Amino acid sequence: MGRYEIAFSGKLVPGAQLERVQANLAKLFQADAQRVAMLFSGRRVILKNNLDEVAAEKYRSTLERAGALVEVVSMEPEIEEVELAPPPEPDAEALSASAPQPVPAAATGRLKVVPRDEYMAAFAGVDAPDFGIAPVGADLQDAKPQTSPPRFDFSGISVAPAGSDMGQVKAPSAAPPPDTSHLRLEERK
The missing domain is CATH 3.30.1390 (Ribosomal Protein L30; Chain: A,)
Known part of the structure; x- marks a missing residue:
């Protein structure tokens, strides 16, 4: 509706x-x-x-x-139907090369992606690092460097005896209350 x-x-x-x-x-x-x-x-x-x-x-x-x-x-949003473009046609080189190509020496550590079918042809130009696969049980995270505990100089610090004043600021004594002896209340009629 x-x-x-x-x-x-x-x-x-x-x-x-x-x-x-x-x-x-x-x-x-x-x-x-x-x-x-x-x-x-x-x-x-x-x-x-x-x-x-x-x-x-x-x-x-x-x-x-x-x-x-x-x-x-x-007020209903219009839904626009979009026709997707067909996937790009793989070039003749990619179709003829079904086996992985050797990686040139200049690009060592880079992965060469060869599309296996027309849907994967979109990834033909991807430049990705070749991370490889680690053996089972290998630790993939880099080892953390050993750190030494920080050195602090506590020689200038001492502990006060129990019950001693720790240096709190004392509040000033309150002023004496005002003299109200001269005031009196009268009842009016």
Whole structure:
């Protein structure tokens, strides 16, 4: 089930008068003149979205009777079908050379890829390192170099005896409370 949106670009139904259409839209949307003027700014404005086909057609016909020409646009993304190009034809050299070619001395350590069929022909120009295959049980990770533990000089550090002051900053003593003996409360009538 498709979903649709109603878009308005300020276009009028042929023969409609701008002032009359603006008044109709103000009445339909219960909007002030400033909001209706924004609809006629020339920009594309989405009036309503996420509608089913029946509701979208109802909105379109109502707005058309009011004099506004609107677009009903599907919100479903268009899926473009793309036809894939056929795989490239392998050249005569690649077909005649079914056995692996010897690697030239200048390219030692590089892998020469020879396509085995038309689908693998796309990989004919691949320049890849020839890593080879390790024997079963071999460790593939490089060995980590041995590191010595860091050397720290703790000779200038000592431990204070239990219960001693560790150098915390003492808070200043609070000032004495103000003298309020001269104040008194009276009851007013």
